[in-house]
Each structure stands twice: as C-alpha cells, then as structure tokens.
Amino acid sequence: MNVNDILTFNTQVLFIALSIFALVDYARRGSARRRDFFLFALALGFPLSITFLRRFVPLNSSFLNLAGAFALFSQPYFLFRLLQYFRPSRPRMGILILVGFFLCCILLLNRMAVDPVLTVTIIFSYCAAAEAYTTWGFYQGARATRGTLRRRLSIIAVSSEVFTVAFIINALKAQFPSLGISPIAQVAAAVSAILFYVAFIPPRWLRRAWQMEELRGYIAQAKIAPPDEDFVIENLQRLSQTATHVTTSLAAGVVKVDELTSVRSILAATDPRLFGRLSALNPSFIEQVWESRTPAYRQVSRITDANQRQQLKALGVQTWLLVPIQSQVYFDGMLIVALTDRSLFIDDDLDMLELLTQECILILDNHRLIEELQGTDARWGVQVKQRRKGMSVLSRQDTASQVG
Numbered sequence: 001m002n003v004n005d006i007l008t009f010n011t012q013v014l015f016i017a018l019s020i021f022a023l024v025d026y027a028r029r030g031s032a033r034r035r036d037f038f039l040f041a042l043a044l045g046f047p048l049s050i051t052f053l054r055r056f057v058p059l060n061s062s063f064l065n066l067a068g069a070f071a072l073f074s075q076p077y078f079l080f081r082l083l084q085y086f087r088p089s090r091p092r093m094g095i096l097i098l099v100g101f102f103l104c105c106i107l108l109l110n111r112m113a114v115d116p117v118l119t120v121t122i123i124f125s126y127c128a129a130a131e132a133y134t135t136w137g138f139y140q141g142a143r144a145t146r147g148t149l150r151r152r153l154s155i156i157a158v159s160s161e162v163f164t165v166a167f168i169i170n171a172l173k174a175q176f177p178s179l180g181i182s183p184i185a186q187v188a189a190a191v192s193a194i195l196f197y198v199a200f201i202p203p204r205w206l207r208r209a210w211q212m213e214e215l216r217g218y219i220a221q222a223k224i225a226p227p228d229e230d231f232v233i234e235n236l237q238r239l240s241q242t243a244t245h246v247t248t249s250l251a252a253g254v255v256k257v258d259e260l261t262s263v264r265s266i267l268a269a270t271d272p273r274l275f276g277r278l279s280a281l282n283p284s285f286i287e288q289v290w291e292s293r294t295p296a297y298r299q300v301s302r303i304t305d306a307n308q309r310q311q312l313k314a315l316g317v318q319t320w321l322l323v324p325i326q327s328q329v330y331f332d333g334m335l336i337v338a339l340t341d342r343s344l345f346i347d348d349d350l351d352m353l354e355l356l357t358q359e360c361i362l363i364l365d366n367h368r369l370i371e372e373l374q375g376t377d378a379r380w381g382v383q384v385k386q387r388r389k390g391m392s393v394l395s396r397q398d399t400a401s402q403v404g
Contacts (some may be wrong), residue, residue, distance in 0.1 A: 007186035012052040014193035019045030025201045033085055037200050040078035045195070046071040066108065073104045073123060076130035079160060082164070083137045083186060085344040086153075086248065097130045117174050124171035128164050135160040145248045148210040148352065152199050152345060159195030162188045178390075207348060215355050218242050231367055236268035239360045243337050244270050247349045250317060252337040254325065255279065257290055267333060274315055274338060283308050286334060289322040295350040297321050299342070316340060323353045327361045 022041035026034040047068030051289040077097050084094070104123045138157035142150050169185040198206070221238065236254045243252040253269030256279075269275040284305065285298040298320045303309040335357050343349050 007183055007190065009052075011186050011190045011193070014190050015045045015048045017047070018197050020396055021197060021201050022029040029347065030062060031346070033082070033342070035348065036078060038079045040075060040082060041196070043071045043075040070105055071106055073108075073127055074101055075163075076127055076134060077101050078112040079131065079134045080137075082156075082344065083134050083141075084340045086141055086149075093133070097133075100126045100130060120174040121171050124167050124174065127165035128171060131160055131164040131167055135164055137322060141248075147246045147343065148348065149212060149246065149248060152202075153197050153347075155199040159170055159192040159199060162195065166192065187195075207351075211352050211355060212350075214246060214310055215353060215359060218356055219359060225230075225322050230362055234344050235360055235363055237270075239335065240268045240270050242356055243335060243353055247343065248339055249320065249321075250338045250340050251275065252335065254333050254335050255286070256333045257286075260298075271338075274317075275336070277311075277315060278336070278338075281308060283312065285320065286322065286336070290324055290334060293324050295321075295323045295354050297343070297346055297350065319343060319346075321349055321353060323345070323350065323357050325357050325361060327365060336382040338366070364373065 014084070019038075021144055022034070022038040026038045046233055050064050059387050071235060080097050091095075095347050107119050107123060107273070117139045135157055138160060142153035142157055145153060166185045166188040169188070173181060173185070221242075232294055240252040240254060251269065251271035251274050253275040254267045255275070256265045256267055266272065266275050266279055282305070285303065289296045289298075300312045300318055303312065315338075315358070317338040318341050319339040321339065321343070323335040325335055327331045327374045335353060337349075337353065
C-alpha cells in the first residue's frame, strides 16, 4: 500500500464517520438544520462508502457509480442550503446552483457522447465555483458576527475553502493526468472532513469551552454601579446587547411577566419600538414558553394565529429565541431575541443565552446582597453609637450622683 492508497483510505474513513455522526446527531435531536447537514455529509460519505466497500465486496454496478457521482456533485447545493440558515442569499443563486447540478447530471449520463475529459473538467469546475461562492458567504457571515458563532462560521469557511481546492485539483488532474497532485486533493479532503465535524457537531466539552470564553467576556464587562444608578436596568440592557451580538440578531430585550403569565412591561430592549409592538401583540408563544420554564424558539411561520403571524412577519422577524428569567429577589421575566431568519446553531444559541441570563441574575442578586449587608452594617453602626452615647450619659449621671 503506497502513500496515495493510505491517504485515500483515511479520507474514506473520515467522511463515512462524518456521515454516521451526522445521522446520530439528527436522530437524537431532529431539526431542519441537522437534517440538511446530514444530507450534506451523506452527499460526501455515500460515494466514498461505495469505494470503501469495494475493498471487501465486489460492487461493480454502473447504477451505484452514477448514484455516488450524483451525490458528490450535490454537495455544493446542500452546503448552500446550510448557508441560508443565517445569511440568506438571493433565491436565484440557489436556483442557479441547483440548475448547475442537474446539468452536471445530464453531462454525466451522456459522457460517452461528449469528450469524457471535458465532461469531468466541467463538472469539477462547476463544483469548485459553487463551493467558492458558498465559502465567500460563510466568510462574510463570520466577519459580521462575534464569539462562538464567529469561530464556528470561520471553521466552516476554511473547511469549505479546502474542499474547493480539492475540486480544483480534480479538475486539473482531468486535464493533466501526469501531474502528481492527487495526494494534495486527498489531504485537502481529509482536512475538510475533520473541520466540518468540528464546526457542525463538535464534542460537548469543546462547545462548553467556547461558551465559557464568551461568558468570561460578558462577566469582564460587569461593573459596580454608583448609588444613584439604576443597576438592574443597566445590567438587563447589557444582557440584551450581548444577546444581540452573540446570536447576530435583529434585536433583544427583557420583558417582565406578571402572575397571569402575560407581558406586563419591557424592562430593557435594544430596539424599544420593536418590543413595544411585540408587547402590544402579546403573542401566545411567550405564555407557552413561560409555562414550560424552558428555553425555546418559535418560528413565526409556524404560529397558528394567522393575525399574529401576519403582524409579526411585518416586523421583519422570522424566529424568536426565548429564555425564562427567574430571580428570587427581583422579578420574573423573559429574555427575547428576534432573528431575521433561522439560526444555524439554534441549540447553541439557546444554551449561550441561558448562561448569560443565569450570570445576569447572579450579578443582580449579589448586588442586592451587598446592599443588604451594607445596610445592616450601617444600622448596626447607628445602634452601637446610640448605645455608646447612652452608656456615656449613664456614666456621667452615676458620677454626678456619687459627687452629690
């Protein structure tokens, strides 16, 4: 087994493993994003699994060969679908990529009628161009975000860029078979498989490490308020601003929930006008999430009330992220984040928002405790002074009586 065979074998194993991990992740917590990522991973893993199985089982089927090729060339389209979760592109770009995929399929079916070398070159060139466009979209998205989301989008962009290089190398190889560049394509594909895994389905400890880094940045911004400053409102406003940054959302705010689980007032908001209209609408999903006391998201398109759905869409919001806030000291409320589209990593967004709200409540409760302790110290100081003053008066009275 030479070096090229070893690289090919490792690449096959990595992409098959990526497909299996994506399937398990989708089976455990099914969502539209996990489904699309599984289809993306399957488009890469299916053709390589056929090649891998041929090492042990004779699978000389032209149908399987075509199916594997079709799956591989559909990969740029599925990656483009993943891009739409946080950075919607023009619909015609998706149509153009899909049309390009079908044209590649037609070329592949008629490869005997067309120059095979030209066919392969055109197909891989199309894949490289579509992949490059999607890579650019992920890079643009990473630049517009921060924190954990920016890190994951950057990893996706790098992995997509590396895969673009693999497509380009395969197109060059079709034109210049004598070039010894196959190992480079194999290494590029293997690296991209690892990076896609880290970006889309990273282990829990890695996700938690990213979140803790973001949380440390939030804590570092905390400050002690002077006595005349509204400490609670300031921290809730800072929570709303941080929530907007970490989720790349349109706006975020904190609303106070009364005993009947309805919105009573807005305590803080990055866009008061938007949340003022939300409070006026009083949508039912706020009450539902508050009753469950569990962070959740609601897509406007799935709200049953047609009137509310129409008015919420008019606000330019497609998805709401909601995290209940419960404090033993201050208030019961809800952190609400408005997204203009879907979230690529919605579970991570909810986990991060929950960590931020817990830390915010901890800061507020600690501040109240410090105030109470300072008040207690002040009261004790007054009592001690009064007692000393009383003892001084008694002492003088005793002295006067003894002299008399």
